[in-house]
Amino acid sequence: MDPTDLYTLLGVGRRATTDEIEAAYAAWLARTGAGRPVGETADRLRYAYEVLSNPQRRSLYDSLVAETTGGGALEFELVVSADRLALLDTLQVVYALLTLTPRQALEDGRRPLNLGLVIDRSTSMRGERLAKVTAAVALLLDKLAPDDALSLVSFSDRAEVVLPAATLGAAAQSVQPETAAAWRAPRRQLQAIAASGGTEIFQGLRAGLAEVTRLAGEARTSHLILLTDGHTYGDADDCLRLAAEAAGRGIGLTAFGIGADWNDSFLDALVAPSGGQSHFIEQPADVLPHLEERLKGLGAIYARNVTLQRGWPAPFTLRGGFKLTPFPQPLAVDADPIPLGDLEGRAPLSLLLEFLVAPQSMSARFRLPLHAHYTTPGGAEEAIGRDAPFVVLNREGEAAPPAALIEAARRLNLYRMQEKAWEEAQSGKLDTAAARMRRLTARYLETGDLRLAKQAQLEAQRLAHLGTMSLEGRKVLKYGTRSLMGQTGT
Numbered sequence: 001m002d003p004t005d006l007y008t009l010l011g012v013g014r015r016a017t018t019d020e021i022e023a024a025y026a027a028w029l030a031r032t033g034a035g036r037p038v039g040e041t042a043d044r045l046r047y048a049y050e051v052l053s054n055p056q057r058r059s060l061y062d063s064l065v066a067e068t069t070g071g072g073a074l075e076f077e078l079v080v081s082a083d084r085l086a087l088l089d090t091l092q093v094v095y096a097l098l099t100l101t102p103r104q105a106l107e108d109g110r111r112p113l114n115l116g117l118v119i120d121r122s123t124s125m126r127g128e129r130l131a132k133v134t135a136a137v138a139l140l141l142d143k144l145a146p147d148d149a150l151s152l153v154s155f156s157d158r159a160e161v162v163l164p165a166a167t168l169g170a171a172a173q174s175v176q177p178e179t180a181a182a183w184r185a186p187r188r189q190l191q192a193i194a195a196s197g198g199t200e201i202f203q204g205l206r207a208g209l210a211e212v213t214r215l216a217g218e219a220r221t222s223h224l225i226l227l228t229d230g231h232t233y234g235d236a237d238d239c240l241r242l243a244a245e246a247a248g249r250g251i252g253l254t255a256f257g258i259g260a261d262w263n264d265s266f267l268d269a270l271v272a273p274s275g276g277q278s279h280f281i282e283q284p285a286d287v288l289p290h291l292e293e294r295l296k297g298l299g300a301i302y303a304r305n306v307t308l309q310r311g312w313p314a315p316f317t318l319r320g321g322f323k324l325t326p327f328p329q330p331l332a333v334d335a336d337p338i339p340l341g342d343l344e345g346r347a348p349l350s351l352l353l354e355f356l357v358a359p360q361s362m363s364a365r366f367r368l369p370l371h372a373h374y375t376t377p378g379g380a381e382e383a384i385g386r387d388a389p390f391v392v393l394n395r396e397g398e399a400a401p402p403a404a405l406i407e408a409a410r411r412l413n414l415y416r417m418q419e420k421a422w423e424e425a426q427s428g429k430l431d432t433a434a435a436r437m438r439r440l441t442a443r444y445l446e447t448g449d450l451r452l453a454k455q456a457q458l459e460a461q462r463l464a465h466l467g468t469m470s471l472e473g474r475k476v477l478k479y480g481t482r483s484l485m486g487q488t489g490t
Contacts, residue, residue: 132284151211155204156197275341
């Protein structure tokens, strides 16, 4: 038997408790009916239960798996929705839940940062938005360590380097006169930023990337954080090329949209090459907590530049993918390899993959390779993963998917529902969009999220009476549903 496959066979995670293992086995027995089940599947599941429900045998098994997978920096856990596929003349759907977890705490402690902030100062940022952003950055200065590097660029239709890239502990004593002058009174420099002009994000990103690149290297985690409240004009393709260039240099990207008027699809595409995060900041006062949360994650990197390798067998097509933790974010499933970002903050890196399986006319066996590559903080290149076995039979599989995978798949479909409602509203299918929003209201109530349920109900009413959805409501539902998905990966 494949020694790495017992948890998958039983449909539980590697960190499952004895009670969860017993419940999974009991649930399978209940589905098979009276009597002692027989056959290959029954023997395999019985063996998995006997090993994993016995602490001594499970401990020995886990140690053997660690040796088999090479004992690298990360542990790999895989659960699939079914490993037995039926002979059908229609497409079938298979879900895979992957989790990468650090084996131990960082030996070298916190990794220094090379952080570049790119701040929108266009006319729409005038007033509270720009004031809250600059105040948050001023407070952020006190939360960085002396060996961290920081740079700050503001932009509208042109960019200005407000704080050149420098290590905080020596910024004011820089040998470069312009750098030293800017850093002698950094808070005064922040207060002098004034809103004016249009929004050209490329100008800010290009200047920000140039600053971060100056101090980039293996010793620091290099990352750009963009804060904007509007659409960029005429330079979206240039921005995407620049984001891919930054990812190629090992520089990550986070994009925060403030308010309701920015282009969420564009920001998703912008962070995709580096496996970064895009998120919605609803109120200007929330800027500081979001920045603090990013710093917390970026300061503890357990694996850098994690990627999922492609190479599925012919019947399998990857239709969709979503990173659940350390932050929820759709995956660039067409990329090769698929960027997953960094494993940060000692939170697991977990993702849900959705595969379509082509119609099958005869019994067959397949192995679906699910392997990740990454770089350790020390610079070593490592790989980890597993081939998930599948067999096509003239009957459906006997084991039900584990609860965590079922819930993650449900919330992925919930996310798609709200996306579909927006598409329908945009294309003029108002009655269909309103009906979908009413169904979403009920689904949100099932999750226990009353705020999202109320927002969906409000948007359904708005569609029925005004023929449109609000931009704010659109983002509340989109990013609120993403947060729900992240909860399934914890």
